[in-house]
Amino acid sequence: MHFLQKTAGIATIMHNLHPICENYTLDVLSEDDYTKFQISFIDILDKQVNALNYRIPSDYVEALCAETGMSASDAHRMLTVAHCTAVHHPRHHHKKQVSLGKESSVMADSAAPTRLWTRDYVFDIGVNFLVYSVHFLLMLWSTAYAIYTWNASISMAGLASGLFIVGALFARIPAGRFIDFVGRRKMFLAGTLMFFLLVLCYELAPSLEVFMLVRFLHGLSFGTTSTAASTVVAALVPLKRMGTGIGYFTLGVTMASAIGPFIAMNLTSAKEFTLAIEICAAATFLIFALSFFIKAPERTILPEEKADLHKISFDRFFSIKALAISCIALMAGVCYSTVLSFLGAYTAHIGITGIGATGFFLCFAATSFISRPLTGYLLDHFGGNIVIYPALICMAVAMGFIGTASTDAAMLIGALFLGFGYGTTTASCHALAVHCAPMHQVGVATSTYFVLLDFGIGVGPYTLGSFVPAFGFSFVYIAAGAISLIGIVLYYYLLARHHRFTRHQMDRDSEAKTIIAQRRQRFYEKRLAGAH
Template sequence: MDNKAIWTKDFIVTSIINFFLMLVMYLLIVTIAPYSVREYGVSTSVAGLVSGIFIIGTLIARLAVGGLISKIGSRNILLVGLIITVLASVFYFGAVNLPLLMANRFFHGVGLGIASTATGTMVAQMLPPSRRGEGIGYFSLSTVLATAIGPFFGIFLSQHFHFTVLFFFCLALSICCAAMFFFVKKTPVAMPKKAIEVTKVKFGVSSLLEKRSLPIGFITLLAAIAYSGVLSFISFYAEEVNLVSAASFFFLVYAIAVLVSRPYTGRLLDIKGNKFVVYPSLLLFAVGLLLLSGVQAGWMLLLAGGILGLGFGNFQSCAQAIALQGVKPERLGVATSTFFIFLDFGFGFGPYILGTFIPLIGYRELYVMLTIVVIIALLLFMLFSRMNKSSAPVEV
């Protein structure tokens, strides 16, 4: 199995589905907050909640489906998630007020949480264990491309067209996802009967969360909170420092940096180990945030985007691979869900929490504060690494 190829048909199609799912997410997540401010006159904190409530829906969905995947199959779970995302994309056209918009954002998040947990689990099940870090690194490029193209086109469309055009585009992408589902013919190996019986008897925290994935999960939570400050407020910050034109290319530079480095970092994780990749990734993440806090020109903003891509962009995929290390095959769905729960929690609540600080300290000081958060995450990783150095298969 270890000699099995990574780039199979199912791997490619599943990656494309994930790309379209993430593209819709990032198209909206960077534009829905400014839209809420313009359309409904809400505060930046409430606008952050409108952006983040999508992730809260995703978080709740992951808690529910992590254990179900091993019972009814990740492909079946994927179909349910895709149906919900199509419906949610339609419902945006009927969200005529803020409560309806927030309700649909939550519903859409549920759909994405179900579908993306399924795609992440399917890929983990397809990959040979010895190449899982490399394979997940390639798979996560689908998310990286979405983080670049999504915000880029989202900002462009919102500046030049009515939001209805953006909603139509998101609906078309969601329908494409649903159509491509039927090209994924392979159903990964189901959970052994013995394991299913154990799961039925022991229902509790262990059925929702994977213990081995918790340490890297907590570190991912801090990193996600820090990056949510970039994702949700970069448009506001760019307006404040008069760098709107450069900001439209910020995520494109971010993605280029990840695309260039990701093929190497995933393989290095498998060969050299976790610390070899995570230490520099978190350090670069902190440097990028610090540079972002003091930008004076467009080139500085774009340089910060590139450094953040090398930092958080690579940390995210490596952390996902680490969360699956040493996990039994029948627990891959729960482990995948556990990782994304912490990631989503940071993305979901981060904008709302950070939005309360902005009126008090401003954007520049916010990014300085987030630099400290990332340094704390690095120190925690060092601590967990020392605590687990005697357990190489689950090193974090």
């Protein structure tokens, strides 16, 4: 099979040929492969070649020139356009594979998984669930503990709780960039170990200031652990089942958002602060133990990437391709933050203290849980539009019910809509952010998604909360609903109108990512064999 026969699959259908295609492909490709080459080449040539900053080794160019007869400049341009990182040359087809020693024993990004429900995947879901359960439990516990122990003001206790999110943000940005260089398993184990040890430090803090420092450091370990877990699961899930796989993975977060606060509210109301820490310590130790049994798929790092490791630029810490869909997650985070921060005060203010308040998060978790398998199926089989639009609409409806509620029933209806809207939006945006990125940038894409989601959750209470004194709580929830509707417009103009997440385009992207990853691995093995 010739080199050009493997370049299909990364752009929308185009019907006009570029001169390079006319000059070099008619005598090389079959009619079917020639059509595929048309599809993949022109759109990338016109729209992306100037935006890429990828170093193409000279031996790639030479091999392509030798096979096709094209000029060096055309070969370099084509390699840049196609995002290719290795040459598939006919003379390598029947060579006996060279033993590569220890390096070949590591699972690389070319080893695309074929099964979803593996032991590693199930263990990673369990770790993610426990991590977020501890996170949500301690968010409520830390506020009550600071007030009870040091008689802290509401604002200072809230700051102590919020420093955890600040720490997570500080960790996520470099974690996504360096996880493949450090090693996914190493970062995963280091994060879970620190997550366990820092839980033990809470009750040892002699002052509020030290307690705040522990909260910040614990947030760093949380950001590292959750980013590593999400990066690992993206490598464990088959590309064409990414929506389903990420959906079940994030289902743990939904369950944790109900279980963690429920335990915290019961223990803090009984002043059982030490018991809460003991539960968290047991959970975090189990997290650390489970992480030992997860075989995190590693990615081989090319010398060119190592040389660029210390270069600082925006696109090395944030995935440009995942930014747009992550902005939708940010807006969902802003909406949800109003519920996390103000629901207790709001329900007390409007006199809803019964089942509408106590059962809110249970209803929220129930619809999130029920809708998640369906969401993953629709995302995998029909694309992103069919889930994102209804989810954002449901979130706007939820904010409307909550903002105008005067009965328990209205509040619970809002919770049901919110569970579907927020749960579906975040799970889908997570899966689509991973889908947007090449396999070697999954860590950066995951980090980008979580940074913007956490930023939305963190900034929402401060921005919308400032309107409470002048306009009241109801205005905050109506404004949050408007933000959700703005998200619909933003999604259309940034993504949907360009057919970015149609089923056809997503299938082509998945095929291209697999081919590119295989070429990266073949090139790595070729270099390693030459070195030996």
